[in-house]
Amino acid sequence: xxxxxxxxxxxxxxxxxxxxxxxxxxxxxxxxxxxxxxxxxxxxxxxxxxxxxxxxxxxxxxxxxxxxxxxxxxxxxxxxxxxxxxxxxxxxxxxxxxxxxxxxxxxxxxxxxxxxxxxxxxxxxxxxxxxxxxxxxxxxxxxxxxxxxxxxxxxxxxxxxxxxxxxxxxxxxxxxxxxxxxxxxxxxxxxxxxxxxxxxxxxxxxxxxxxxxxxxxxxxxxxxxxxxxxxxxxxxxxxxxxxxxxxxxxxxxxxxxxxxxxxxxxxxxxxxxxxxxxxxxxxxxxxxxxxxxxxxxxxxxxxxxxxxxxxxxxxxxxxxxxxxxxxxxxxxxxxxxxxxxxxxxxxxxxxxxxx
Numbered sequence: 178x179x180x181x182x183x184x185x186x187x188x189x190x191x192x193x194x195x196x197x198x199x200x201x202x203x204x205x206x207x208x209x210x211x212x213x214x215x216x217x218x219x220x221x222x223x224x225x226x227x228x229x230x231x232x233x234x235x236x237x238x239x240x241x242x243x244x245x246x247x248x249x250x251x252x253x254x255x256x257x258x259x260x261x262x263x264x265x266x267x268x269x270x271x272x273x274x275x276x277x278x279x280x281x282x283x284x285x286x287x288x289x290x291x292x293x294x295x296x297x298x299x300x301x302x303x304x305x306x307x308x309x310x311x312x313x314x315x316x317x318x319x320x321x322x323x324x325x326x327x328x329x330x331x332x333x334x335x336x337x338x339x340x341x342x343x344x345x346x347x348x349x350x351x352x353x354x355x356x357x358x359x360x361x362x363x364x365x366x367x368x369x370x371x372x373x374x375x376x377x378x379x380x381x382x383x384x385x386x387x388x389x390x391x392x393x394x395x396x397x398x399x400x401x402x403x404x405x406x407x408x409x410x411x412x413x414x415x416x417x418x419x420x421x422x423x424x425x426x427x428x429x430x431x432x433x434x435x436x437x438x439x440x441x442x443x444x445x446x447x448x449x450x451x452x453x454x455x456x457x458x459x460x461x462x463x464x465x466x467x468x469x470x471x472x473x474x475x476x477x478x479x480x481x482x483x484x485x486x487x488x489x490x491x492x493x494x495x496x497x498x499x500x501x502x503x504x505x506x507x508x509x510x511x512x513x514x515x516x517x518x519x520x521x522x523x524x525x526x527x528x529x530x531x532x
Contacts, residue, residue, distance in 0.1 A: 178196070178197050178224055178225065178226065179194055179195070179196065179202070179221075179222055179225045179226070180194070180195050180196070180197070180225075180226050180227075180228075180277045180280050180281045181193065181194050181221075181225060181226070181227040181228065181277060181280075182195075182228050182272075182273040182274060182275065182276030182277030182278070182279075182280065183227060183228065183229045183230070183238075183273060183276065184230065184269045184270075184272040184273040184276065185209075185229060185230055185232065185235055185238060186209070186269070187209065187234070188208065188209055189206055189207065189208050189209055190206070190207055190209055190214075190238070191204075191205075191206050191269035191270060191272070191273045192204070192205055192206070192207065192217070192273060193270070193273035193274045193276070193277045194277070195274075195277045195278070195281065197281065199278060199281060201274070204270065204273070206269075209238070214237075214238055214241055215241060218241045218242055218244070218245060221245060221248050223247040223248070224247065224248070224249075225248045225249070226248070226249045226250075226251065226280055227242060227248065227249070227250050227251065227280075228251050228253050228276040228277060228279065228280040228285055229242070229250060229251070229252055229253065230252075230253045230255055230258065230272075230276065231252045231253060231254065231255055231288040232255050235252070236296070239252065239290070240293075243293075250290075251280060251285055251287055252287060252288040252289075252290050253276060253279075253285055253286065253287065253288065254286040254287060254288045257286030258275075258276070258279065258285070258286050289408065289412065291405075291408045292408075295405055295408050298379065298401060298404070298405040299405045299406070301372070301375060301376065301379065301401075302376070302398070302401055302402045302405055302448075303448075304372065305369065305372045305373070305376060305398065308365055308368055308369050308372065309369060311365060312362060312365045312366065312369065315358050315361050315362045315365065316333075316334065316362065318358055319333060319342070319355060319358050319359070319362075320333070322351055322354055322355055322358070323342065323355075325351070326345075326347055326351060328342075328345060328347075330342055334362075339359060342355060342359075343355065343356060343359065373397075373398070376397050376398050376401055377397045379401055380397040380398075380400050380401045381397075383401075383404065384502075385400075385404045385499060386400035386401050386404050387400075388498055388499070388502065388503075388504060389403055389404060389495065389498065389499070391498075391504035391505040391506075392460070392491075392494070392495070392498065392505040393459065393460050393462070393463025393464045393467075393505070394456040394457075394458075394459030394460040394462075394463055395456065395460075399452055399456055402448060402449075402452050403449065403452060403453075403495065404499075406446045406448050406449040406452075407419070407422075407449065407495075407499065410496065410499040410500050411500070413496065415496075416492070416493040416496040416497065417493075419492050419493070419495070419496045420489050420492050420493060421442070421444070421445065422444075422445040422446060422449070423445055423446060423449045423450045423453060423488075423489075423492050424441060424442050424443040424444045424445045424446070424447070424450045425441055425450060425453065425485060425488055425489040425492060426441060426442055426489070427439055427440065427441055427442070428440060428441070428442050441485060449492075450488070453488035453489075453491055453492055454484050454485065454488045456491075457471070457483075457484040457485075457487040457488045457491065458471075458484065460487055460491050461483075461487050467487055467490070467491070470483075470486060470487060470490060471483045471484075471486070471487050474486045474487075
């Protein structure tokens with residue numbers, strides 16, 4: 178069997194091929210053009226195993242390799258791979274060789290590779306997030322122009338506020354700037370509206386997302402994001418494992434019989450962590466149990482810690498909802514998380530995102 182270590186870059190890739198005994202059979206550099214990559218994929222021997230690091234734009238190369246059903250592709254976890262095989266001397270040649278050796282010896286730390294359907298869902302979700310982020314930048318620029326002129330307007334982005342801003346007697350350069358930003362903002366909002374319709378259709382067509390929307394605070398966009406980031410729920414062996422994947426568990430330092438708990442790890446999916454923290458207030462306001470938890474933690478440790486705590490417990494609940502295919506009111510299986518009946522409350526996407 179041949180083992181390939183691929184050090185993938187933006188413009189080129191360095192490839193090392195070795196046999197099952199660790200003998201290097203070939204080392205070469207290929208350009209990352211469609212023609213070169215396709216030619217490499219076609220040249221692979223059946224039953225080959227390849228290690229590709231999950232950095233940069235790995236999607237295209239991986240999907241080419243994925244089409245070869247007679248080869249196995251492993252996606253390496255960059256951070257964990259560096260922890261295992263750190264070296265003072267680092268070159269493309271060494272990196273590719275290390276990947277091949279780790280793959281050959283079954284020591285390669287793997288990243289989760291979601292199915293193509295889930296990758297497509299993530300692309301739609303992140304496209305919407307990028308549009309919303311761009312609209313926030315444009316709104317901030319409008320506020321900045323107004324501040325330059327010492328102008329304060331309430332509800333700038335309401336219909337009346339917009340008319341008031343565009344009717345201000347400012348110098349021509351500022352008037353044109355504001356008008357241009359409002360035109361850009363209007364176009365962005367139209368595009369966000371179109372994507373929202375797609376998101377709603379996708380969310381309603383999937384059993385998992387319809388199930389998630391029975392939880393207070395979770396709407397179409399949020400349900401689709403959570404489902405896409407989690408992927409196959411059965412790859413998590415416990416609710417705690419999902420919490421850890423979301424980076425919502427505290428760091429632990431234990432030495433000399435003393436244990437110290439620090440800030441949350443922030444490892445794993447930053448998108449899943451972000452959305453759970455973002456909607457934690459809506460979850461707390463829609464559930465008696467979560468409201469009591471939020472209030473108790475907020476009084477002792479402040480609102481920021483309370484949001485994290487609610488997000489962490491919500492991820493545990495979501496685990497059982499998805500694993501047992503049960504709606505919110507019947508999703509609790511652990512004794513420490515009792516089931517509490519609550520009315521179904523969903524929020525429009527814009528309210529959930531609070532942007």
